[in-house]
Amino acid sequence: MNLTPDDIIVFSVGGVALNATIVSTWIVMALLTGGSMLITRNLRPEVPPDRWRTTLETIVLTIQGQIDEISALPDRRLLYFVGTLFLFIVMSNALMVVPGYRPPTASLSTTVALALLVLLAVPIFGIGSRGVRGYLRSYLEPNIIMLPFNIIGEASRGISLAVRLYGNVMSGAVIAAILLGIAPIFFPVVMDMLGLLTGVIQAYIFAILATVYISSATAASQVAKEQS
Amino acid sequence: MSIDWITVAAQIANFLVLVWLLKRFLYRPILDGIDAREQQITERMSEAARIRAAAAAAAADHKAQIEKLQAVRESVIEEVRAAAKAERDALLVEARERLTQEQLAWQQERLEEARRYRADLQHTGVAALLSLTRKALDDLSGETLEERIVARATSRLLAMTDDLAAAAGDSREVVVTTREPLPQQLRKQLESQLVAALPDIGVQFLTDPDQSPGLLLRLGAAQLGWTVAKYIDGLQTMLDDMSRANKNTDAL
Known part of the structure; x- marks a missing residue:
């Protein structure tokens, strides 16, 4: 039994092996993009919204609302990044109910990639908000002695993000696979339902x-801290 | 549990592509649509607020016009009421005047009618009285009323000869007036008696239809009369008393 979908080679193209992680990611990408295109293809102000468009608007506005609650300086770029993170992970985990599907989030490579992206996003958003000098100065706060601890803190954030997601999703998928071998009728259904909730x-x-990490690096957080 | 760094790189690339795709096909259309709808709603709300303000202004203007019209109506009603009152008073005055005039005319007509009735009654009564007197004289003594009056006058003239001479003064003519012409015989009898009482005097006989039946004799400033006027007045008094008595009885 393969614990990670990285080990499952689906097919090869020009000598490059494409594992299940990448293929599943493409499926998720195709579903998200295709669904969005279908729903938003006839989106004009004079056309009244249908139930699919309303659902999509509700999802986007809910994400935007959560971001606004955390970040004092709402930014559409933050919505693009964090919203895509959420939708990708949710869709990847929700597809676990499909027999034979291996979620890409059950791969440590995927979660590491997502964590690296968050780690990269923090300085990018921080520098975009406060400038290079202002962002780098935050590593020296409250004094220069804290510089190594701040760097370790930043790294540990990414590691914890990656391992938490990977461990939860992988363990759910593995337990479901084990229970499928032991009791193929009842337990897999229950585990899939739990897997959906957990996902x-x-x-x-x-x-x-990710929003908290990024927001903490922006000027808005600094302003809020100064005000407090 | 191992990390495939190629897969990691591929997943980073996949995620960045997914971010771009969702930004292109999900976030931007959805958020732009929401913004456009909010803009549309804001414009509609602004338009609604403008229309509401215009409606409020129109309502206020309408209310002011209504108040103005009510004030004008009150004044017009007051004017019309005053004019109607003046017209009514004028009509009442006119009606009262007309009624008073009609009452006066009716009163005058009634008085005239009463006067005519009394005159007719007096005339009829006089005629009846004379007729009865004549008939009674004719039936009882074979004489006429004029004969009896002339006989009575001549007998009185003889007793009043001195008084008549004193009353005649310088006048040398006696005027005898009757209602109807006296018979020739009575004229001669009366003339002879007058001449016997007052020598050198002329006698002139006249008739007056308005005079009461009888004989009037004027000599200078003196006048002697033997007529039934006194009896006719008595008859009139008696008729008036009877009329008043009848009125009192009707009133009771």
Whole structure:
């Protein structure tokens, strides 16, 4: 039994092996993009919104609302990044109910990639908000002695993000696979339902933590801190 | 548990592509649509506020016009009421005047009618009285009323000869007036008696239809009369008393 979908080679193109992680990611990407295109293809102000468009608007506005609650300086770029994180993880985890599907979030490579992206996003958003000097100065606060601890803190954030998501999703998928071998009728259904719940919660936690990390590096956080 | 760094790189690339795709096909259309709708709603709310303000202004203007019209209506009603009152008073005055005039005319007509009735009654009564007197004289003594009056006058003239001479003064003519011409015989009898009482005097006989039946004799400033006027007045008094008695009885 393969614990990670990285080990499952689906097909090769020009000598490059494409594992299940990448293929599943493409499926998730195709579903998200295709669904969005279908729903938003006839989006004009004079056309009244249908139920799919209303659902999509509700999802986007809910994400925007969560970001606004955390970040004192709302930014559409933050919505693009965090919203995509949430939707990708939710869709990846929700597809676990499809037999034979291996979620890409069950791969440590995927979660590491997402964590690296968050780690990269923090300085990018921080520098975009406060400038290079202002952002780098935050590592010297409250004094220069804290510089190594701040760097370790930043790294540990990414590691914890990656391992938390990977552990939860992978363990759920593995336990479901084990129970499928032991009791193929009842337990897999229950575990899939629990997996769905866990997947949504993990997506929410991942996105929220990414928002918190990024917001803490922006000028808005600095302003809020000064005001307090 | 191992990390495939190629997969990591591929997943980073995949995620960045997904971010771009969702930004292109999800976030931007959805958020732009929401913004456009909010803009549309804001414009509609502004338009609604403008229309509401215009409606409020129109309502206030309408209310002011209504108040103005009510004030004008009150004044017009007051004017019309005053004019109607004046017209009514004028009509009442005119009606009262007309009624008073009609009452006066009716009163005058009634008085005239009463007067005519009394005159007719007096005339009829006089005629009846004379007729009865004549008939009674004719039936009882074979004489006429004029004969009896002339006989009575001549007998009185003889007793009043001195008084008549004193009353005649310088006048040398006696005027005898009757209602109807006296018979020739009575004229001669009366003339002879007058001449016997007052020598050198002329006698002139006249008739007056308005005079009461009888004989009037004027000599200078003196006048002697033997007529039924006194009896006719008595008859009139008696008729008036009877009329008043009848009125009192009707009133009771």
